Amino acid sequence: MAKIKSLLNTNSTNFLYQYLNNPSPTGFESAGQKIWLNYIKPYVDTHFVDTYGTVVGVINPSATYKVVIEAHADEISWFVNYISKDGFIYLKRNGGSDHQIAPSMRVNIHTDKGIVKGVFGWPAIHVREPGKEEPPSLKNIFLDLGCKSDKEVSDLGVHVGCVVTYQDELMELNDRYYVGRALDNRIGGFMIAEVARLLKEKKDKLPFGLYIVNAVQEEVGLNGATMIARKIKPNVAIVTDVCHDTQTPMMSKITSGDIHCGKGPVLSYAPAVQNNLLKLIIATAKKNKIDFQRQAASRATGTDTDAFAYATDGIASALISLPLRYMHTTVESVNKKDVEEVIKLIYHSLKTIKNNQDFRYLK
Numbered sequence: 001m002a003k004i005k006s007l008l009n010t011n012s013t014n015f016l017y018q019y020l021n022n023p024s025p026t027g028f029e030s031a032g033q034k035i036w037l038n039y040i041k042p043y044v045d046t047h048f049v050d051t052y053g054t055v056v057g058v059i060n061p062s063a064t065y066k067v068v069i070e071a072h073a074d075e076i077s078w079f080v081n082y083i084s085k086d087g088f089i090y091l092k093r094n095g096g097s098d099h100q101i102a103p104s105m106r107v108n109i110h111t112d113k114g115i116v117k118g119v120f121g122w123p124a125i126h127v128r129e130p131g132k133e134e135p136p137s138l139k140n141i142f143l144d145l146g147c148k149s150d151k152e153v154s155d156l157g158v159h160v161g162c163v164v165t166y167q168d169e170l171m172e173l174n175d176r177y178y179v180g181r182a183l184d185n186r187i188g189g190f191m192i193a194e195v196a197r198l199l200k201e202k203k204d205k206l207p208f209g210l211y212i213v214n215a216v217q218e219e220v221g222l223n224g225a226t227m228i229a230r231k232i233k234p235n236v237a238i239v240t241d242v243c244h245d246t247q248t249p250m251m252s253k254i255t256s257g258d259i260h261c262g263k264g265p266v267l268s269y270a271p272a273v274q275n276n277l278l279k280l281i282i283a284t285a286k287k288n289k290i291d292f293q294r295q296a297a298s299r300a301t302g303t304d305t306d307a308f309a310y311a312t313d314g315i316a317s318a319l320i321s322l323p324l325r326y327m328h329t330t331v332e333s334v335n336k337k338d339v340e341e342v343i344k345l346i347y348h349s350l351k352t353i354k355n356n357q358d359f360r361y362l363k
Contacts, residue, residue: 007340012197015039016190020170020180023108025077025163026095026219029053032073036189036214043196044212050231054215054224057196063209065356066234068315069195069346070225071188071241072218072304075181076328078164080109080143083154087147089118091138094163095219098328102141105330106167109145113157118143118164168330176336177261183324183332187339188240189214191322194343195350207355208235218304225304229311236277236316236353237308238346242334243268243295243321257295259323261335264291265342266321270301272309274316276359281318284349290341295321316359320345 008016019039024032033055037047044057055073076095083089103122108115121144122136134140143164147153170180178187196212198204211232215224218241229237245261246253259266267281285292300306301319309317322342325333 007198007343008194012194015193017170019190020178020182020186023077023110023165024073024075024182024186025110025165026074026217028110028163029073029216032186033214033216036073036193040193040196040212043193043200050228052216052224052227054213054228056214056228056232057212059196059199059210059212060206061209063207063355065208066211066232066236067208067350067353068211068213068229068232068234068237068308069192069350070213070215070237070239070304070308071192072185072216072224073189073214074216074219074224075165075184075186076219078107080158080160080162080164083150083158083160085150087145087149087153088121089143089145089153089158091141091143091164093138096328099136099138099141101329103136107143107164108167109143109158110163110165111157111159116145116156116158117167118145166330172336173333177333178336178339179331179333181330181332183334184242184327185218185240187242187322187334191240191339191343192346195346198343198347199350204351206350208353210350215304222304222307225307226311229308229315233312234308234315236357236359237305238277238281238318238320238349239303239305239308240320240322240342240346241303241305242324242327242332244327245323245325248325259293259295261323261325261333262337263293263323264338265345266293266295266323268295268297268301268305268319268321270297270305270319271299272301272306273297273318274309274359275361277316277318280352281320281345281349284352285345288344288348290345290348292345293323
């Protein structure tokens with residue numbers, strides 16, 4: 001495979017690995033947000049953090065016309081829900097955690113005393129009766145901390161309400177894919193941070209205020225985006241998130257579209273996507289020779305785009321998605337080329353938007 005010059009530098013890559021490897025479960029995103037903020041500070045004029053932890057870097061804060069680029073910072077996880085007398089732990093979801101992938105996974109339990117290690121136990125294949133095997137469910141998956149009693153669990157600092165994340169680290173496949181947990185959607189946070197870096201390094205002057213938003217609590221209802229949209233009251237919002245690559249086995253193109261990792265950003269058609277803003281992004285992609293794909297999202301995109309579009313009197317919003325394989329697993333996979341193309345598309349789209357641009361459908 002021929003090498004293509006990357007727009008990422010060593011500092012970018014170091015940030016990517018540090019940020020992606022750090023846990024940022026829904027409702028407990030603060031550690032990841034600190035890493036993100038520390039990275040973007042040199043590239044913005046100012047920043048602020050809202051009550052629940054959404055972080056916003058701002059360029060040209062005095063401008064009246066406001067444009068947002070946004071990703072969400074949180075990842076799926078688990079809550080400790082019940083501790084049995086013999087020291088086993090049962091859980092509740094925090095976001096869309098997949099019970100089917102849990103057995104045999106290693107986990108980190110986040111406590112006031114620090115990280116406590118655990119594993120999802122599961123009966124060995126030798127003792128399961130063929131044809132009558134019980135599938136994993138919230139009723140039977142459990143954590144084993146190596147404890148003999150609920151008191152031993154408590155002594156470790158583990159209690160009901162502690163959050164649990166999978167133990168996993170970012171890696172690469174065939175110099176083509178980034179692979180790990182929580183690329184949904186901290187890879188988005190990485191991409192918008194890189195847009196801020198490019199604007200600074202290229203000394204671009206924008207005619208509007210740019211708000212780089214890393215929002216919390218998307219996985220449980222788009223909550224962070226809803227709150228911050230009301231606070232900023234932007235004129236335009238360009239959101240980036242992930243979508244399903246449909247080229248792997250067991251995926252349906254009929255229901256999920258024909259989406260490829262490696263073929264560029266995905267642009268969505270949906271009621272929440274403002275048509276004139278979408279046309280601007282498409283024209284920008286064509287002008288800058290950025291390959292892109294199209295996706296129909298029907299009633300809702302299921303992303304923070306929906307929250308921004310309807311949060312105030314109507315914010316012109318669009319969605320630029322990154323194709324991803326194996327969503328909500330520990331091996332979420334994205335093509336490295338697609339990551340750079342999303343960064344480029346957001347960057348060039350910002351340079352196309354004019355001060356006080358009117359995106360209304362009928363003028």
